[in-house]
Amino acid sequence: MHPAYSVLLFTTLTGAGYGLMILLCLFGAAGLVPADPLLGLIGFGLSFAMVTAGLMASTFHLGHPERAWRAVTQWRSSWLSREGVMALITYAPAGLFAMGWIFLGDTGGVWAMLGVAAAIGALVTVYCTGMIYQSLKTIRQWHNTWVTPIYMLLALATGALWFNALILAFGEGRSGFTWLSMAMLAAALTAKLGYWRGIDTAKAPRNPGHATGLGRLGKVRQWETAHTQANYVQREMGFWIARKHARKLRLYAVLAGFVLPLSLCLIETTLTGGVGAAVLAFLAAILAMAGMLIERWLFFAEAQHVVSLYYGAETA
Amino acid sequence: MTSLPDKPSGKKLGLVIDLDTCVGCHACAVSCKEWNTTGYIAPLTDRNPYGAEADGVWLNRVHSYEVRPGTEGSGGMTVNFPRSCLHCEEPACVTVCPTGASYKRAEDGIVLVNPDTCIGCKLCSWACPYGAREYDEDHGVMKKCTLCVDRIYNENLAPEDRKPACVRACPTGARHFGDLGDPESAVSALVRERGGYDLMPGLGYRPVNKYLPPRERRTGTDSGPEALEPLDPANPVAGDGVFRWLDRVLSR
Numbered sequence: 001m002h003p004a005y006s007v008l009l010f011t012t013l014t015g016a017g018y019g020l021m022i023l024l025c026l027f028g029a030a031g032l033v034p035a036d037p038l039l040g041l042i043g044f045g046l047s048f049a050m051v052t053a054g055l056m057a058s059t060f061h062l063g064h065p066e067r068a069w070r071a072v073t074q075w076r077s078s079w080l081s082r083e084g085v086m087a088l089i090t091y092a093p094a095g096l097f098a099m100g101w102i103f104l105g106d107t108g109g110v111w112a113m114l115g116v117a118a119a120i121g122a123l124v125t126v127y128c129t130g131m132i133y134q135s136l137k138t139i140r141q142w143h144n145t146w147v148t149p150i151y152m153l154l155a156l157a158t159g160a161l162w163f164n165a166l167i168l169a170f171g172e173g174r175s176g177f178t179w180l181s182m183a184m185l186a187a188a189l190t191a192k193l194g195y196w197r198g199i200d201t202a203k204a205p206r207n208p209g210h211a212t213g214l215g216r217l218g219k220v221r222q223w224e225t226a227h228t229q230a231n232y233v234q235r236e237m238g239f240w241i242a243r244k245h246a247r248k249l250r251l252y253a254v255l256a257g258f259v260l261p262l263s264l265c266l267i268e269t270t271l272t273g274g275v276g277a278a279v280l281a282f283l284a285a286i287l288a289m290a291g292m293l294i295e296r297w298l299f300f301a302e303a304q305h306v307v308s309l310y311y312g313a314e315t316a
Numbered sequence: 317m318t319s320l321p322d323k324p325s326g327k328k329l330g331l332v333i334d335l336d337t338c339v340g341c342h343a344c345a346v347s348c349k350e351w352n353t354t355g356y357i358a359p360l361t362d363r364n365p366y367g368a369e370a371d372g373v374w375l376n377r378v379h380s381y382e383v384r385p386g387t388e389g390s391g392g393m394t395v396n397f398p399r400s401c402l403h404c405e406e407p408a409c410v411t412v413c414p415t416g417a418s419y420k421r422a423e424d425g426i427v428l429v430n431p432d433t434c435i436g437c438k439l440c441s442w443a444c445p446y447g448a449r450e451y452d453e454d455h456g457v458m459k460k461c462t463l464c465v466d467r468i469y470n471e472n473l474a475p476e477d478r479k480p481a482c483v484r485a486c487p488t489g490a491r492h493f494g495d496l497g498d499p500e501s502a503v504s505a506l507v508r509e510r511g512g513y514d515l516m517p518g519l520g521y522r523p524v525n526k527y528l529p530p531r532e533r534r535t536g537t538d539s540g541p542e543a544l545e546p547l548d549p550a551n552p553v554a555g556d557g558v559f560r561w562l563d564r565v566l567s568r
Contacts, residue, residue, distance in 0.1 A: 070415035206516070214529070225379075226399070236438065310379055
């Protein structure tokens with residue numbers, strides 16, 4: 001599958017934004033972080049900025065962005081529509097909770113209920129994002145039970161890194177949040193490694209014999225292409241990378257997205273707060289975002305669409 | 317509304333494509349392009365049509381495949397394979413559409429895209445296993461086979477022309493159009509007689525269009541004169557003594 005930059009930005013930014021939103025809302029509502037107005041302003045500001053930038057990016061690849069409002073109408077059948085609806089709905093409780101925090105310094109009582117509602121909305125939105133991909137039976141690397149949990153774990157892990165960095169920057173000192181980030185990262189990494197192992201060892205279920213239905217007559221191979229120039233179907237669905245590059249890129253994704261942020265977090269736990277710890281935490285968050293971009297690029301580039309079987313692919 | 321029709325009429329208009337008689341002439345594809353570039357979903361844009369990198373939207377593409385049987389001695393064959401929308405009964409391209417632009421008609425099962433409400437998100441093309449949808453870069457909307465909905469009900473056309481353009485154009489009669497929901501229809505009879513099949517039935521999209529497999533080829537010694545039989549390695553040159561002597565001399 002062709003990795004469009006707009007979709008890479010959309011999924012990585014909204015993921016981190018919603019992850020941060022979930023943690024701010026839950027820990028804020030539980031009173032485990034102080035309702036400091038400036039922390040609320042910067043935390044929710046960053047979260048809303050990432051979510052909104054991601055959602056805007058997702059409209060860049062549309063042929064008709066001005067018609068994007070129509071995408072909220074088909075929530076009965078379409079995961080993409082559900083994702084749009086949930087994203088819009090979530091703004092309301094999240095915005096109200098943020099206002100209570102910032103202007104009233106209050107995150108308890110009714111505000112806390114709004115916070116919990118916003119956290120649930122954000123988690124469901126990320127779930128819908130994962131299901132857009134997981135629901136496609138045409139791509140075995142996506143139609144896979146790992147896909148949606150990984151989207152949710154990666155959102156929580158990147159969100160937790162930003163959350164931890166903000167808490168440290170506000171001089172809250174050492175807290176359990178670094179360990180929380182590390183636990184999320186480790187869980188996401190375990191799931192991602194399981195996913196890669198799964199798609200590598202799965203038997204490619206189909207070949208051109210299946211696609212054409214001619215397999216019972218013998219081995220089917222493309223004899224002549226249907227047209228002289230590559231068409232939309234080949235450009236959009238035919239893109240996938242050689243295994244050699246996949247291995248290298250997986251290594252970079254694991255290093256930047258997981259191993260280095262984990263190491264920085266570990267170093268940071270030995271410091272007693274202060275500027276150094278905050279800088280390390282921000283560095284971990286930024287590195288993880290870069291790692292997420294590689295991971296997401298691979299998610300598309302390694303995906304083989306069954307239609308490629310009509311165009312000379314031997315398995316898909 | 318991208319949910320599938322609650323009460324489909326039972327009418328399932330579609331095509332039956334005969335892989336035995338298709339000669340791969342591309343007349344169906346050209347005729348499709350010609351009709352549809354002026355029809356309901358017009359135009360079917362071409363980009364740089366006369367340049368080195370011509371690129372355009374086609375709703376029907378004709379592939380060719382080589383089929384090599386596993387058993388030795390029997391010949392292989394080439395199969396021409398036209399590919400277009402199969403107007404599935406469970407079309408995921410419809411249900412994934414976030415706007416309702418992609419829909420399946422209850423009255424005859426035709427799958428269409430409304431070009432006025434399509435946002436060009438391309439998700440439907442990801443959901444289609446058969447590559448039936450092609451994106452129109454110029455107009456920012458998805459295009460697909462309409463089963464010539466603007467021909468088949470068109471009373472301005474002569475009755476014999478109220479068929480999809482591809483069916484009308486086929487010089488060998490390899491394309492058949494009809495109601496596959498009616499077991500008494502000519503197309504349903506053809507599917508029964510010739511063992512018509514679905515493409516990738518395991519995916520569960522339940523295509524309406526059916527493909528008729530190539531008929532069995534004659535094999536073995538029936539297929540050609542004895543002169544074309546492989547040479548005996550112990551006696552590579554058959555024929556008279558002079559050639560056999562010459563072969564022996566030259567083989568030293």
